[in-house]
Amino acid sequence: MDYQLTETQQAIVDIARQIAVKKIKPVREHYDEKEEFPWPVVDEIRKADLLGVYLPEEYGGMGGGNFELVLAAEQLSRACGGIALAAMTSSLCALPILLCGSDEQRRKYLPDLASGKKIGAFCITEPEAGSDATATKATAVKDGDHYVANGTKIFCSSGKEAETYVIFFSTSPKRGARGLSAFIVEKGWPGFEFGKKETKMGIRANSTYELVFRDCRIPKENLLRAEGYGLFVAQGTFDLSRPGVGAQALGIAQGALDETLAYVRMRKQFGQSISSFQGIQHMLADCATQIEAARSFLYTVVRAMDREFNPAVRKAIDEKTPVYEAMDKLGSRRWTKESAMTKVFCSDTAMRVTTDCVQMCGGIGYMRDFPVEKFMRDAKITQIYEGANQIQRNEIAAMMIKEAASAEKIAAGLA
Amino acid sequence: MALHIVVCVKRTPASTSVAVDSATGKVRTEGLPHGMNPQDEYAVEEALRIKEKNAGSRVSVLSAGGPESDEVIRTALALGCDEGALLSAPAFTGSDTLGTSHILAKAVEKLGKEKAPVSLVLFGKQSNDGESGLTAGETAAWLGWPSVSFVRRLPAVTESEVTAERLMEDGIETLKLKLPAVVSVTKEINEPRLPSLRGKMAAKKAPVSKWGAAELGTDASVTGSAGAGIEWGRLSPVPSRPSGTLIPGETPEEKARNLADKLKEAKLL
Numbered sequence: 001m002d003y004q005l006t007e008t009q010q011a012i013v014d015i016a017r018q019i020a021v022k023k024i025k026p027v028r029e030h031y032d033e034k035e036e037f038p039w040p041v042v043d044e045i046r047k048a049d050l051l052g053v054y055l056p057e058e059y060g061g062m063g064g065g066n067f068e069l070v071l072a073a074e075q076l077s078r079a080c081g082g083i084a085l086a087a088m089t090s091s092l093c094a095l096p097i098l099l100c101g102s103d104e105q106r107r108k109y110l111p112d113l114a115s116g117k118k119i120g121a122f123c124i125t126e127p128e129a130g131s132d133a134t135a136t137k138a139t140a141v142k143d144g145d146h147y148v149a150n151g152t153k154i155f156c157s158s159g160k161e162a163e164t165y166v167i168f169f170s171t172s173p174k175r176g177a178r179g180l181s182a183f184i185v186e187k188g189w190p191g192f193e194f195g196k197k198e199t200k201m202g203i204r205a206n207s208t209y210e211l212v213f214r215d216c217r218i219p220k221e222n223l224l225r226a227e228g229y230g231l232f233v234a235q236g237t238f239d240l241s242r243p244g245v246g247a248q249a250l251g252i253a254q255g256a257l258d259e260t261l262a263y264v265r266m267r268k269q270f271g272q273s274i275s276s277f278q279g280i281q282h283m284l285a286d287c288a289t290q291i292e293a294a295r296s297f298l299y300t301v302v303r304a305m306d307r308e309f310n311p312a313v314r315k316a317i318d319e320k321t322p323v324y325e326a327m328d329k330l331g332s333r334r335w336t337k338e339s340a341m342t343k344v345f346c347s348d349t350a351m352r353v354t355t356d357c358v359q360m361c362g363g364i365g366y367m368r369d370f371p372v373e374k375f376m377r378d379a380k381i382t383q384i385y386e387g388a389n390q391i392q393r394n395e396i397a398a399m400m401i402k403e404a405a406s407a408e409k410i411a412a413g414l415a
Numbered sequence: 416m417a418l419h420i421v422v423c424v425k426r427t428p429a430s431t432s433v434a435v436d437s438a439t440g441k442v443r444t445e446g447l448p449h450g451m452n453p454q455d456e457y458a459v460e461e462a463l464r465i466k467e468k469n470a471g472s473r474v475s476v477l478s479a480g481g482p483e484s485d486e487v488i489r490t491a492l493a494l495g496c497d498e499g500a501l502l503s504a505p506a507f508t509g510s511d512t513l514g515t516s517h518i519l520a521k522a523v524e525k526l527g528k529e530k531a532p533v534s535l536v537l538f539g540k541q542s543n544d545g546e547s548g549l550t551a552g553e554t555a556a557w558l559g560w561p562s563v564s565f566v567r568r569l570p571a572v573t574e575s576e577v578t579a580e581r582l583m584e585d586g587i588e589t590l591k592l593k594l595p596a597v598v599s600v601t602k603e604i605n606e607p608r609l610p611s612l613r614g615k616m617a618a619k620k621a622p623v624s625k626w627g628a629a630e631l632g633t634d635a636s637v638t639g640s641a642g643a644g645i646e647w648g649r650l651s652p653v654p655s656r657p658s659g660t661l662i663p664g665e666t667p668e669e670k671a672r673n674l675a676d677k678l679k680e681a682k683l684l
Contacts, residue, residue, distance in 0.1 A: 007616070007619065008612070008616060011612055011615045011616060011619075012612060014615075015609065015610060015611070015612055015615060018609050018610075019609060022609065023609070044609065047608075047609075047611060048609055048610070048611045048612060049611045049612035049613050050612065053612065062612055062613070
């Protein structure tokens, strides 16, 4: 399919593809097996300027939008979703700073994330606050010019390797959802330490850590937006970041199908290539059709999102105001429903496609020295993180009901 | 120490499995994806590494070929080379290695005169299509410069000489060449870098000179198919190897017995 990419977008695809083939494919098994952070590959991705494709040039980025990030993430994930994630977690730290940060916060933190001098991470989860972020127990209590943070956060991707974090604490536990606040936290601050490193089913090249805060003093300048706006920061970030998960899922699905197609053409049974059997052909066709449908949908949504979001970013930089304010002034739409849909559709596609790919490859597909089973393990997380797909469906339905209700109100008002 | 290094690159088919047209006996490359000859990537990388170690150095890229060879010059520019020239003219079509090396030598002389004196010319050890491996040596001959081929390491480059190491059948050979010199390198020499997005976008817009017979002052009696001393005869594909035979057996002993039986059957034992 010709998706009418610009020259720069095509160059992003070409470079990411080259890195995937030459630098990721040869080492993906090693990093999956050893569960080591793939620094040499992340360094290649950094040197290729891919870490800042979606960030404004003012901050050292390449001046693209979310679509550029999606293109890079898809191609890198086509070789390994875990290694791609190790590089791409930075965006989950940069996006809330871009969306909700002040002009000073943007200028202070975005350039190092755009250049890849520092890796970023994002952490909202706690043992008892997964899908329900309002149950957050970790607290940040105001003390003069600082907040004093205490508590434990879990499941932080790139946890120990990152140097800049966006982390959520309750600044007012009795206010529940309205007491949640987001902070920019730097590695090395006294009282900020790392706990358990998780061992995982998939995306094993990327680390997942527990973060422990004991009287960690966070300067009040590092609060994002204002106290009580944590949920706003998180939801706004997820609106922007979910297509990235979709892209990762899509890349994983495509990568599994690439390997499978090569294998079924080569594998002979009953004296002929198994790709000559209709049973296999129909599975191949279904996988390819689902992938292309997911891709068309993802690209369409992200491009529409960029058309609303990029001008707001431009305006915010020019006026030195936060981006969410510029969005309000421009009357920019938030794409909560469609963004959630891309994540649901791409990740469910990835799970189905990778499962079918293992099936088509048969016994060898199940073996660890053949790459297809890894794609299936890696696909699973995309249905879970950044909001389980059940939560996405809740959001989609909630938006549908809200839209229908407001359409009714408008109709009634007009009548 | 500022050095001027020239790298010569060739546009070739990106795949090594190229079909031979049985009717004409010629290689069919139309429609195939092309790119920089993989061996040349090592020459570009080595030139860039020398440049990075020696402040003020520059790397020029040359490619002799049709207008489409512009793309491999831009590939080299995207990686960090400073300037490029496409050596292209209808009169050059069909040149053999002697003709091509004459064109390249003229371009090296032109670069030396117009930009900065050239210290070192680097080549990949051979192209993945013609595979002659002659062009580097012949370019040196036209220039009258010392030359060494199949170099796996350049441990030292000074203003006046380059140390080159190559792997021979009976050991490692270390040579010193007075500069200017011509060197062809093997893939053991380095690991080529990948382009950056900034480099790639800048390379798309970079000016690439185009030099023909008039600009270079080439000798028409050695260039083009008329000047070629070598004529390509027929190419025929190597017959594909039949698949092997699996020797059945539950245990190593049984397999060995079955193998011995087969060898006896074939009267090889």
